[in-house]
Amino acid sequence: MSQPKVLLLTGYGINCEEETAYAFQACGAQTAIVHVNDLIAAPKQLSDYQIFVVPGGFSYGDDTGSGNALANKMRHTLWPELMDFVAADHLVLGICNGFQVLVNLGLLPGDGDNSFGSRRVALIANSTARYECRWVNLLVAETDSVFLGGVSSLSLPVAHGEGRFFAPPETLVELKQRRQIALRYVDAKMEPAQGSFPANPNGSLEDIAALCAAKGRIFGLMPHPERAFRLNQMPDWPERLALEPDSDWRQPGSGRVIFKNAVNYFS
Amino acid sequence: FGLGAKPIINRYGFCVADPGDQEPLYRSVGGQNQALRPRRILDGIVDGVRVGGNCSGIPTTQGFLTFHPGYKGKPLVFVGTVGLIPRKTKAGRLSHEKAALPGDFIVVLGGRVGLDGIHGATFSSEALTGGSPATAVQIGDPITQKKFSDAIVKEVRQRNLYSSITDNGAGGISCSVAEMARECNGCRVDLEKVPVKYPGMAPWEIWISESQERMTLAVPPEKWSELETLLKSRGVEALVIGEFTDSGRCQVSYRGEKIMDMELEFLHNGQPAKRLLTKVRPSEENVVSLPPLTELPLEDLFSKMFKRLNLASHAYVSTQYDFEVQGGSVLKPLVGSRQIDGFTTVVQPLPESSKGVALSQSLYPAISDLDTYAAAATAIDTAVRNLLAVGTPLSHIALLDNFCWCSSDDPERLWQLKECARACYETAICYGTPFISGKDSMYNDFRGFDSSDQPVTISVPPTILISSIGVMSDISAVRSFAFVKPGDLLYLLGSGGPEIGASEYLALLKEEGLSTCDAQGQVPKFAPADQLPLYTRLQEWTAAGNFRSLYPLAQGGLALAAGKGALAEGLGCELEIPAAERPDLFLFNEYPGRFLVSLTPEMGAKFEQEFAENCFTKLGRVRADEEIVITQNGETSLQTTVSTLLDAYRSTFAGF
Numbered sequence: 001m002s003q004p005k006v007l008l009l010t011g012y013g014i015n016c017e018e019e020t021a022y023a024f025q026a027c028g029a030q031t032a033i034v035h036v037n038d039l040i041a042a043p044k045q046l047s048d049y050q051i052f053v054v055p056g057g058f059s060y061g062d063d064t065g066s067g068n069a070l071a072n073k074m075r076h077t078l079w080p081e082l083m084d085f086v087a088a089d090h091l092v093l094g095i096c097n098g099f100q101v102l103v104n105l106g107l108l109p110g111d112g113d114n115s116f117g118s119r120r121v122a123l124i125a126n127s128t129a130r131y132e133c134r135w136v137n138l139l140v141a142e143t144d145s146v147f148l149g150g151v152s153s154l155s156l157p158v159a160h161g162e163g164r165f166f167a168p169p170e171t172l173v174e175l176k177q178r179r180q181i182a183l184r185y186v187d188a189k190m191e192p193a194q195g196s197f198p199a200n201p202n203g204s205l206e207d208i209a210a211l212c213a214a215k216g217r218i219f220g221l222m223p224h225p226e227r228a229f230r231l232n233q234m235p236d237w238p239e240r241l242a243l244e245p246d247s248d249w250r251q252p253g254s255g256r257v258i259f260k261n262a263v264n265y266f267s
Numbered sequence: 268f269g270l271g272a273k274p275i276i277n278r279y280g281f282c283v284a285d286p287g288d289q290e291p292l293y294r295s296v297g298g299q300n301q302a303l304r305p306r307r308i309l310d311g312i313v314d315g316v317r318v319g320g321n322c323s324g325i326p327t328t329q330g331f332l333t334f335h336p337g338y339k340g341k342p343l344v345f346v347g348t349v350g351l352i353p354r355k356t357k358a359g360r361l362s363h364e365k366a367a368l369p370g371d372f373i374v375v376l377g378g379r380v381g382l383d384g385i386h387g388a389t390f391s392s393e394a395l396t397g398g399s400p401a402t403a404v405q406i407g408d409p410i411t412q413k414k415f416s417d418a419i420v421k422e423v424r425q426r427n428l429y430s431s432i433t434d435n436g437a438g439g440i441s442c443s444v445a446e447m448a449r450e451c452n453g454c455r456v457d458l459e460k461v462p463v464k465y466p467g468m469a470p471w472e473i474w475i476s477e478s479q480e481r482m483t484l485a486v487p488p489e490k491w492s493e494l495e496t497l498l499k500s501r502g503v504e505a506l507v508i509g510e511f512t513d514s515g516r517c518q519v520s521y522r523g524e525k526i527m528d529m530e531l532e533f534l535h536n537g538q539p540a541k542r543l544l545t546k547v548r549p550s551e552e553n554v555v556s557l558p559p560l561t562e563l564p565l566e567d568l569f570s571k572m573f574k575r576l577n578l579a580s581h582a583y584v585s586t587q588y589d590f591e592v593q594g595g596s597v598l599k600p601l602v603g604s605r606q607i608d609g610f611t612t613v614v615q616p617l618p619e620s621s622k623g624v625a626l627s628q629s630l631y632p633a634i635s636d637l638d639t640y641a642a643a644a645t646a647i648d649t650a651v652r653n654l655l656a657v658g659t660p661l662s663h664i665a666l667l668d669n670f671c672w673c674s675s676d677d678p679e680r681l682w683q684l685k686e687c688a689r690a691c692y693e694t695a696i697c698y699g700t701p702f703i704s705g706k707d708s709m710y711n712d713f714r715g716f717d718s719s720d721q722p723v724t725i726s727v728p729p730t731i732l733i734s735s736i737g738v739m740s741d742i743s744a745v746r747s748f749a750f751v752k753p754g755d756l757l758y759l760l761g762s763g764g765p766e767i768g769a770s771e772y773l774a775l776l777k778e779e780g781l782s783t784c785d786a787q788g789q790v791p792k793f794a795p796a797d798q799l800p801l802y803t804r805l806q807e808w809t810a811a812g813n814f815r816s817l818y819p820l821a822q823g824g825l826a827l828a829a830g831k832g833a834l835a836e837g838l839g840c841e842l843e844i845p846a847a848e849r850p851d852l853f854l855f856n857e858y859p860g861r862f863l864v865s866l867t868p869e870m871g872a873k874f875e876q877e878f879a880e881n882c883f884t885k886l887g888r889v890r891a892d893e894e895i896v897i898t899q900n901g902e903t904s905l906q907t908t909v910s911t912l913l914d915a916y917r918s919t920f921a922g923f
Contacts, residue, residue: 010417011414011417011501011502012410012414012502013322013324013410013413013414015323015324015413015592016324016592016593016594018593019593019594019618022594022618026618035500035501037500037501037502038500041500056592057324058321058322058324058409058410058413060410061322061408061409061410062322063410130587131317131321131587131588131589132586132587133585133586133587133588133589133590133591134586157591159321159589159591159592188604224591226594227591227592227594227596229594229618230618232597232615232742233591233594233595233596233597235599235601236603236604237597237745238597238598238602238745238746238747238749239603239747239749239751239835239836241743241745241746241812242746242747242749242751242752242814242815242816243751243752243815245743245812249597249621249742249743
C-alpha cells in the first residue's frame with residue numbers, strides 16, 4: 001500500500017479538521033472528513049481507512065470537561081469498530097481536543113498491550129486557570145511513537161484551557177517503563193521546563209505534552225502540528241523573511257514530519 | 268455568514284476605563300444599584316470574546332485595548348468577523364446575490380428564542396440608567412452556532428438548498444424576515460411555529476427577541492425535505508415558520524390570531540426623516556506650556572511611556588485567544604522572540620495560495636475631545652499606514668467605520684459628528700480606500716450617582732474607530748517591526764511637527780505633575796494628499812522586499828516605535844536627534860504619516876536617492892547589544908536597555 005486513507009472526524013464543535021486534512025493530503029494521503037453522526041450511522045466504514053484522526057476543537061463546547069462528551073458518545077456507538085481498527089496495523093492520532101477525547105475514551109495510555117477502555121490519566125484545567133495560545137518547545141522523550149521517528153525536538157503552538165497532564169505515581173512509573181511518554185515541554189534552551197510557565201504552558205506533570213500506545217501507533221498530543229506545517233506558520237517567519245527575502249514560505253515547518261511519518265508508515 | 272461565507276478571522280476592540288479605578292458609581296441614589304467597576308468590566312469582556320471566539324474555531328488574530336476615563340460609565344466593545352466566500356456559486360450565480368421567491372418557506376435554524384435579547388438593539392443606543400432592562404443582553408452558546416455554521420458553509424451552500432439567507436442580529440426575526448421579504452415583496456409568519464426556549468412568551472417577544480445563534484433561510488418547498496434531513500443529522504434544529512409571498516405585506520399571526528398586517532413599503536420606509544440641528548463647537552485657545560527640558564527626567568519618562576495603559580503590553584489578552592486555528596496566521600499578534608504586541612496581523616486563508624489578508628485598526632479618542640475631524644483623519648491615516656507597513660498595496664485597502672457617540676441630541680455633539688463624517692469622506696476619497704461597511708451607536712452616556720449621592724454623568728469621548736482590511740497578492744512582502752540585524756540603518760520616513768496635543772506624552776507629564784497647564788494642546792494637523800507620494804514610493808519598496816522592518820508611528824511616537832523594534836528580538840539601537848529638535852518632542856510627538864524603517868547598510872545609498880523627494884531623517888543603526896542610546900549633537904540625551912524597557916512594558920498588566 002502506498003497511499004493511506006485518513007478519516008478525520010468532524011461535528012459538534014471539532015474545528016481543526018480542514019487544516020489537519022490538508023496536512024495529510026500534502027504528505028500524500030487520501031483524506032475524508034466524516035461527521036461523527038455519519039460514522040455512527042455506518043460504523044463499518046472505519047475499516048476502509050488506515051489512519052483515524054480526532055482533530056482539535058471544542059467538542060460539545062467542553063461543557064462537561066474537555067473531550068468527555070464526545071468520548072462518551074464514541075464509547076457507546078463506535079467501540080467495537082474502534083477496537084478492530086486499533087487491533088489492525090493502523091494509526092490513531094488525537095490532537096488537542098482529540099487527545100483529550102482519546103484519554104477519556106481510554107485509548108491513551110491504555111491498560112497495557114492491546115487492552116483499552118479505562119481512563120487512567122487526565123488532562124485538567126491549566127495551572128494558569130485560563131486558555132493559553134502560545135508557541136512551545138518540545139523534546140521527544142524515550143518513546144516508540146511511529147509519528148515521531150527521526151525527530152528529536154519540535155516547536156509547535158498550543159491553544160487550550162485544559163491541557164495539564166495528570167496521572168497517579170504508579171501510572172507514571174508504568175508509562176515510563178512502557179515508553180509511552182512521547183513529548184515533554186522544554187524551555188528555549190531545550191532544558192526541561194520543570195513545570196515553569198510559560199515553557200510548560202499548563203503545569204503538566206513532568207512536563208508531559210503527549211502520549212502514545214500500541215507500540216507507538218496511537219498518538220495524542222496537546223500541541224498542534226498542523227499549525228506548524230509550513231515555514232510561514234512558524235512565529236519567526238516575518239523576521240526570517242527580513243533576513244532572507246527569497247526564502248520560500250512553502251518549506252516545511254516544524255510539525256510536518258509528524259504527518260510525513262504517519263503517511264510513510266504505510267509505504 | 269449572512270451570505271453563507273466561511274468565517275476566517277475574528278477581531279476585537281475594547282474601550283474601557285482604567286482598571287485600577289476603584290471609585291464606585293451607582294445607577295440609583297442611596298448607594299443602590301452599583302455599576303460594575305472597570306476591572307470587572309474588562310475581565311468580563313475579555314472572557315466573553317474568549318469563549319465566543321475560541322469555541323467557534325475562528326482565529327481571533329487582531330485586536331486592541333484603549334483606556335480613557337470617559338469609558339467608565341459605558342464601555343465600548345467592538346467585535347467583527349472576516350468571511351471568505353467564492354465569487355460565484357457552483358450554479359454560476361454571484362455569491363452575494365440572494366433573492367427569496369414567493370412561495371419559499373421561511374426557515375429558522377439554530378438556537379431557540381427566549382426572553383434574552385429583547386430590546387437589545389435599542390438598549391445599546393440608550394443612556395444606561397437604573398431602569399435599563401436586564402434581559403436586553405443575549406445569552407450566547409457558540410457550539411450551537413458552530414454546528415449550523417459548519418452545516419451551512421460546508422454542505423448546505425454547496426448543495427444550493429436555499430435562495431436567500433440572513434443572520435438574526437438586532438431585532439431578531441422581525442428584521443431578518445422583513446428584510447428578506449423585500450426581495451420577493453411579502454411574507455407571512457406563524458409565530459407559534461418559532462421554536463422557543465420555554466412557554467409563556469408573548470407573540471411580540473418572539474417576533475423581536477435577539478436570542479443568538481439563529482439564521483433565517485428562504486427555502487424552495489421542493490428542497491425543504493433534503494435540507495431538514497441534512498440539518499437533523501448535524502444536530503441542528505430547523506423549522507418552517509411561514510412563507511415568503513408577493514402580497515406587498517408583512518403578515519404575522521399567532522395561533523390563527525392576527526398580530527401584525529402591515530404594508531412592507533411602510534414598514535421599511537414609513538418613518539419620516541428626523542430633523543436635527545447642529546451648532547459649531549467653539550475651539551478653545553489651546554497652547555500648552557512645557558517645562559524646560561533640563562527639568563525633565565527623560566530616561567525615566569521614556570520607560571514610563573512603555574508602562575502606560577494604552578502603550579503597555581496587552582499580551583495577556585491576545586494569548587487567551589486562539590489566533591492559530593485554521594492554520595493561516597502568518598504575521599501573528601505578538602512579534603519576535605520577546606513577543607511584543609503588533610499593530611497588524613496577516614492571515615493566509617488558503618494554504619496553497621500566496622494571497623494574504625491584512626487587518627488593522629486605529630482610533631484616537633483623546634484627539635476627539637479637541638477636534639473630531641483630526642481624530643478621524645488621523646485614525647484613517649494610521650489604519651491605512653498599518654497595512655502599508657506590512658506590505659499591503661494602497662489600491663487593495665478598504666475601511667470600516669464605527670461611530671460611538673454621546674448625547675447626540677446636543678447640537679454641538681452633532682456638529683462634532685458631522686465634522687467627523689466629513690473627515691471620513693475626504694480622507695477616504697484622497698487615499699482611494701473605500702468604506703465597505705460600518706455601524707454606529709449613539710447615546711453612550713451614563714447617568715447615575717457617586718457615593719455621596721451627587722448626580723454623575725459620564726459620556727464616552729466621541730469615538731471614531733477605523734478598521735482596515737487589505738489583500739496582498741504575495742505574503743512574502745510581509746515584514747514585522749522587529750530589528751533583525753546589528754548594523755542595519757534606521758530612518759524616520761515622513762515629516763512631523765512639534766504639536767503634542769492629546770498625546771500620551773502630554774498626559775504622562777500631567778500625571779507626573781511635570782506640566783500644570785490645563786490646556787489640551789494643539790493636535791497634529793496634516794493633509795492626507797501630502798502623504799500620497801511617500802506611500803506610493805513606500806509600497807514599491809515593500810513589494811520589492813527592500814526593508815528589513817517597518818513601524819508606522821502612532822500613539823507614543825518614535826519612542827515607542829524604536830523601543831518596540833528593539834524589544835522584539837532584543838537588539839538595541841542608537842539614534843541621533845537632529846540638532847534643531849527638542850528631544851522629548853521629537854521622540855514622543857504623535858504626528859501621523861510617518862514610519863520608522865530599518866534596512867541593510869548596502870541599501871542606504873539607494874534609499875536616500877529614491878526617497879530624496881520625500882522627507883526622511885537618518886537616525887542611526889541597530890546595535891549588537893541591548894543598549895538603546897539616544898544622542899543629540901553627539902551627546903547622550905538618554906540611555907536605557909532592552910531589559911529595562913521590557914520590564915516596564917510587561918509590568919502594567921503583569922497581574923492580569
